[in-house]
Amino acid sequence: xxxxxxxxxxxxxxxxxxxxxxxxxxxxxxxxxxxxxxxxxxxxxxxxxxxxxxxxxxxxxxxxxxxxxxxxxxxxxxxxxxxxxxxxxxxxxxxxxxxxxxxxxxxxxxxxxxxxxxxxxxxxxxxxxxxxxxxxxxxxxxxxxxxxxxxxxxxxxxxxxxxxxxxxxxxxxxxxxxxxxxxxxxxxxxxxxxxxxxxxxxxxxxxxxxxxxxxxxxxxxxxxxxxxxxxxxxxxxxxxxxxxxxxxxxxxxxxxxxxxxxxxxxxxxxxxxxxxxxxxxxxxxxxxxxxxxxxxxxxxxxxxxxxxxxxxxxxxxxxxxxxxxxxxxxxxxxxxxxxxxxxxxxxxxxxxxxxxxxxxxxxxxxxxxxxxxxxxxxxxxxxx
Amino acid sequence: xxxxxxxxxxxxxxxxxxxxxxxxxxxxxxxxxxxxxxxxxxxxxxxxxxxxxxxxxxxxxxxxxxxxxxxxxxxxxxxxxxxxxxxxxxxxxxxxxxxxxxxxxxxxxxxxxxxxxxxxxxxxxxxxxxxxxxxxxxxxxxxxxxxxxxxxxxxxxxxxxxxxxxxxxxxxxxxxxxxxxxxxxxxxxxxxxxxxxxxxxxxxxxxxxxxxxxxxxxxxxxxxxxxxxxxxxxxxxxxxxxxxxxxxxxxxxxxxxxxxxxxxxxxxxxxxxxxxxxxxxxxxxxxxxxxxxxxxxxxxxxxxxxxxxxxxxxxxxxxxxxxxxxxxxxxxxxxxxxxxxxxxxxxxxxxxxxxxxxxxxxxxxxxxxxxxxxxxxxxxxxxxxxxxxxxxxxxxxxxxxxxxxxxxxxxxxxxxxxxxxxxxxxxxxxxxxxxxxxxxxxxxxxxxxxxxxxxxxxxxxxxxxxxxxxxxxxxxxxxxxxxxxxxxxxxxxxxxxxxxxxxxxxxxxxxxxxxxxxxxxxxxxxxxxxxxxxxxxxxxxxxxxxxxxxxxxxxxxxxxxxxxxxxxxxxxxxxxxxxxxxxxxxxxxxxxxxxxxx
Numbered sequence: 001x002x003x004x005x006x007x008x009x010x011x012x013x014x015x016x017x018x019x020x021x022x023x024x025x026x027x028x029x030x031x032x033x034x035x036x037x038x039x040x041x042x043x044x045x046x047x048x049x050x051x052x053x054x055x056x057x058x059x060x061x062x063x064x065x066x067x068x069x070x071x072x073x074x075x076x077x078x079x080x081x082x083x084x085x086x087x088x089x090x091x092x093x094x095x096x097x098x099x100x101x102x103x104x105x106x107x108x109x110x111x112x113x114x115x116x117x118x119x120x121x122x123x124x125x126x127x128x129x130x131x132x133x134x135x136x137x138x139x140x141x142x143x144x145x146x147x148x149x150x151x152x153x154x155x156x157x158x159x160x161x162x163x164x165x166x167x168x169x170x171x172x173x174x175x176x177x178x179x180x181x182x183x184x185x186x187x188x189x190x191x192x193x194x195x196x197x198x199x200x201x202x203x204x205x206x207x208x209x210x211x212x213x214x215x216x217x218x219x220x221x222x223x224x225x226x227x228x229x230x231x232x233x234x235x236x237x238x239x240x241x242x243x244x245x246x247x248x249x250x251x252x253x254x255x256x257x258x259x260x261x262x263x264x265x266x267x268x269x270x271x272x273x274x275x276x277x278x279x280x281x282x283x284x285x286x287x288x289x290x291x292x293x294x295x296x297x298x299x300x301x302x303x304x305x306x307x308x309x310x311x312x313x314x315x316x317x318x319x320x321x322x323x324x325x326x327x328x329x330x331x332x333x334x335x336x337x338x339x340x341x342x343x344x345x346x347x348x349x350x351x352x353x354x355x356x357x358x359x360x361x362x363x364x365x366x367x368x369x370x371x372x373x374x375x376x377x378x379x380x381x382x383x384x
Numbered sequence: 385x386x387x388x389x390x391x392x393x394x395x396x397x398x399x400x401x402x403x404x405x406x407x408x409x410x411x412x413x414x415x416x417x418x419x420x421x422x423x424x425x426x427x428x429x430x431x432x433x434x435x436x437x438x439x440x441x442x443x444x445x446x447x448x449x450x451x452x453x454x455x456x457x458x459x460x461x462x463x464x465x466x467x468x469x470x471x472x473x474x475x476x477x478x479x480x481x482x483x484x485x486x487x488x489x490x491x492x493x494x495x496x497x498x499x500x501x502x503x504x505x506x507x508x509x510x511x512x513x514x515x516x517x518x519x520x521x522x523x524x525x526x527x528x529x530x531x532x533x534x535x536x537x538x539x540x541x542x543x544x545x546x547x548x549x550x551x552x553x554x555x556x557x558x559x560x561x562x563x564x565x566x567x568x569x570x571x572x573x574x575x576x577x578x579x580x581x582x583x584x585x586x587x588x589x590x591x592x593x594x595x596x597x598x599x600x601x602x603x604x605x606x607x608x609x610x611x612x613x614x615x616x617x618x619x620x621x622x623x624x625x626x627x628x629x630x631x632x633x634x635x636x637x638x639x640x641x642x643x644x645x646x647x648x649x650x651x652x653x654x655x656x657x658x659x660x661x662x663x664x665x666x667x668x669x670x671x672x673x674x675x676x677x678x679x680x681x682x683x684x685x686x687x688x689x690x691x692x693x694x695x696x697x698x699x700x701x702x703x704x705x706x707x708x709x710x711x712x713x714x715x716x717x718x719x720x721x722x723x724x725x726x727x728x729x730x731x732x733x734x735x736x737x738x739x740x741x742x743x744x745x746x747x748x749x750x751x752x753x754x755x756x757x758x759x760x761x762x763x764x765x766x767x768x769x770x771x772x773x774x775x776x777x778x779x780x781x782x783x784x785x786x787x788x789x790x791x792x793x794x795x796x797x798x799x800x801x802x803x804x805x806x807x808x809x810x811x812x813x814x815x816x817x818x819x820x821x822x823x824x825x826x827x828x829x830x831x832x833x834x835x836x837x838x839x840x841x842x843x844x845x846x847x848x849x850x851x852x853x854x855x856x857x858x859x860x861x862x863x864x865x866x867x868x869x870x871x872x873x874x875x876x877x878x879x880x881x882x883x884x885x886x887x888x889x890x891x892x893x894x895x896x897x898x899x900x901x902x903x904x905x906x907x908x909x910x911x912x913x914x915x916x917x918x919x920x921x922x923x924x925x926x927x928x929x930x931x932x933x934x935x936x937x938x939x940x941x942x943x944x945x946x947x948x949x950x951x952x953x954x955x956x957x958x959x960x961x962x963x964x965x966x967x968x969x970x971x972x973x974x975x976x977x978x979x980x981x982x
Contacts, residue, residue, distance in 0.1 A: 010942050198938075200937045200938045201935070201937040202937075203937045203938075224932050225932055227933060228932055228933045248935065248936075249937060249938055264942060264944065270942060272942050277942065278942035278943045278944070278945070279942070280942070280944065285944065285945050287943070308945075310945070316948065316952075319948055319951065319952060320944060320948055323947070323948065323951055324944070355909055357909075372935070373932070373933045373935045374909075374931065374933065374934050374935065375935045376934040376935055376936055376951070376954075377934045379951055380951060380954055380955055380958060383951060383952065383955050384955075
């Protein structure tokens with residue numbers, strides 16, 4: 001049997017205290033009995049991947065809110081990996097956390113298990129915004145959590161922020177207030193000096209309460225010009241403070257780019273463990289069933305958990321190459337594009353260059369400053 | 385030797401969904417023509433599209449052998465008729481091939497628009513009409529009321545009306561007996577010179593053109609030289625036969641018989657429906673009456689989304705025309721859409737069918753412009769021209785005429801008000817209205833054909849919650865106050881978006897179209913100004929702001945597939961758009977000019 005070795009692991013913990021208004025991820029409300037069974041199932045799935053996993057470079061424990069787990073469960077989870085697999089010395093192990101689930105006690109516990117990176121869902125430091133988003137923490141709690149982590153043994157903190165937040169009334173285009181609040185949040189975060197910052201534009205995803213509220217005019221999304229300015233203003237501020245813009249939505253101090261996510265964008269293999277987790281191995285993308293109890297039952301009964309699996313066609317491979325490659329600020333190495341396709345793309349590339357959305361530098365095809373917020377348009381022009 | 389007195393030629397006429405095809409199936413089954421084992425539902429509707437839409441598009445003929453109660457065996461020729469008003473001429477030729485017809489009326493629905501239209505056609509052809517009340521198995525059936533309606537509105541005696549359920553098979557035997565007893569046998573003579581009526585024809589890849597005929601006089605056999613009188617062409621017959629429903633060759637078709645002939649005919653356009661076939665050596669003096677050159681009534685431009693498909697489209701249109709001489713196509717160049725074809729159809733359904741077949745069977749991606757009627761334009765020099773494309777309407781003309789139709793609507797009395805309103809908006813002139821029963825009315829209007837293109841029928845159906853039915857006939861050209869409305873994108877007139885409208889509606893239509901286009905055209909990298917203009921006067925304006933932002937906020941968590949599929953789906957949409965100058969326009973935009981509110 002041919003053996004493929006995967007070095008990147010994603011583990012999905014689908015539990016939250018409360019689901020946020022905009023969330024379309026796979027998550028359910030936390031129940032300690034279910035969580036216990038779930039972790040047992042996950043550990044079984046981890047162990048079953050023997051033929052695929054080796055020399056682990058990154059582990060990403062995402063959610064949901066993985067930090068809702070009791071410390072012994074979390075510890076069991078990590079040990080199931082370290083006991084069974086070889087882990088590189090420089091391994092990056094990230095856990096996603098929300099401010100309300102961080103306290104001085106568990107922070108050191110988490111670190112002691114070997115987790116060395118925390119991605120904290122702050123989203124905003126404006127209390128009204130946090131209520132609007134359906135978050136359960138407030139600004140004070142957020143600052144407290146940030147300071148706790150900074151004072152702890154963790155040396156790699158990432159912060160998630162959301163901009164372009166919806167309002168109960170349409171925002172007059174003349175209003176500068178939202179921009180000032182956004183800049184204020186950014187500066188407060190920068191003063192805490194996290195190593196990594198992710199910025200997400202609030203997007204009403206289908207089948208979320210936010211989507212319904214916007215559709216029915218109960219909430220209003222801000223004007224797109226304002227949202228665009230928020231993005232560029234954040235970029236300017238963050239770069240001024242030494243953050244490197246390395247992906248459309250991501251900024252990091254030098255050397256602190258998220259290696260796990262870089263692996264996704266690089267089109268490399270990874271294995272996802274848990275309900276709804278996605279994997280990419282040897283050109284095949286597959287995913288587990290999303291239903292948590294279904295997943296647990298399947299694992300307990302040694303039934304298959306994979307519900308979708310597809311080998312990428314050459315066309316799909318190319319499309320992924322384009323859209324994952326261009327998401328990175330350094331761009332996409334032209335050599336990776338098959339020559340015959342590149343020839344066909346040239347008129348479109350030329351036109352996009354003329355529109356100042358795209359440029360070529362050092363044999364890399366990349367989005368221009370203006371192209372950043374029109375990236376989907378650019379990708380659409382280039383994919384097959 | 386076949387005895388003429390043992391032949392019965394008949395049609396089945398009915399409003400759509402009253403059970404015509406199902407009853408035909410029962411007849412086939414009951415006479416052993418098709419064994420119940422081989423029975424696929426509705427044998428006669430053989431085209432996929434026909435089965436899907438539940439309507440008959442092409443005529444069919446099938447021979448049934450029936451041993452009647454009187455001990456004799458009869459040959460029953462069932463000639464199926466197309467079930468849509470677009471094909472009323474074909475219906476009339478099918479009826480002309482028979483001596484009688486079964487008039488099927490749904491026992492729960494009663495008389496509908498096409499019941500009446502088809503029954504009148506049958507009466508015109510001196511048919512013996514056998515009323516058949518179908519669907520009596522349904523609890524809501526009211527056969528006695530329906531009989532009364534038929535007597536009152538169609539004017540035929542219903543005391544012997546047959547009650548059937550084509551679904552359960554009840555009454556099938558009675559129908560067969562009635563065909564034998566009531567419908568007269570054909571009256572012709574084998575000794576007379578050949579006189580046969582063409583009521584359908586199609587092209588077969590192996591056999592060439594197959595012609596369906598009814599022989600009135602004389603005999604037709606292989607080897608014989610025949611003449612098609614309307615086109616004045618001669619051919620040699622190679623095969624004759626009947627459908628059982630499989631093709632079965634026969635020695636000859638004698639007077640009174642229905643069957644197919646295959647001759648050395650290359651083009652289906654030479655076999656005109658309604659034409660008379662005679663003996664080339666010993667011809668009749670005059671053809672059978674009723675022949676008409678069918679002319680397309682509705683036109684639209686068909687363009688390939690991708691210019692490289694032009695040749696494929698041309699080939700496909702040629703192939704379809706092989707089987708359907710009633711549609712026409714001519715090369716056309718649009719400054720907006722490039723190379724394409726102006727196509728003419730008998731009606732909207734016909735247009736939809738052709739379009740759907742092009743996309744489905746030939747895998748073409750098409751842009752169609754809004755359908756239009758053909759206008760008669762008198763230009764200043766006194767010359768008269770026909771305009772089937774709004775963009776070719778001259779700037780100056782002395783008068784313009786448009787085709788008018790007489791529309792007959794059957795509807796519940798409760799929606800009478802809304803029907804009047806609809807017809808009035810559509811520039812209709814009320815001609816008549818009366819009650820069929822306490823609940824149902826029949827309304828007659830004269831309307832410009834142009835006004836019923838596209839949404840009239842849908843609106844009628846929706847305001848009556850499906851209970852209204854309609855039928856129409858062309859009544860001639862009338863002068864109207866019509867002008868050309870141009871649509872401009874970034875100051876350039878887009879020929880494919882122009883339309884001819886009544887002067888009183890121009891302003892309103894212009895506003896609505898511009899508004900609609902604003903919602904249909906996606907934002908692009910530059911601002912798009914949309915204007916409606918009559919002559920040089922701008923009557924409406926909207927703009928689409930340049931695309932400022934189009935970015936996927938987050939891309940992590942490993943679900944790459946979903947994001948990729950999202951992009952790929954958008955890409956497919958983009959591929960279907962037509963580029964006019966630098967502006968990308970979706971297909972719906974070209975039809976939007978029809979669907980604006982009134």
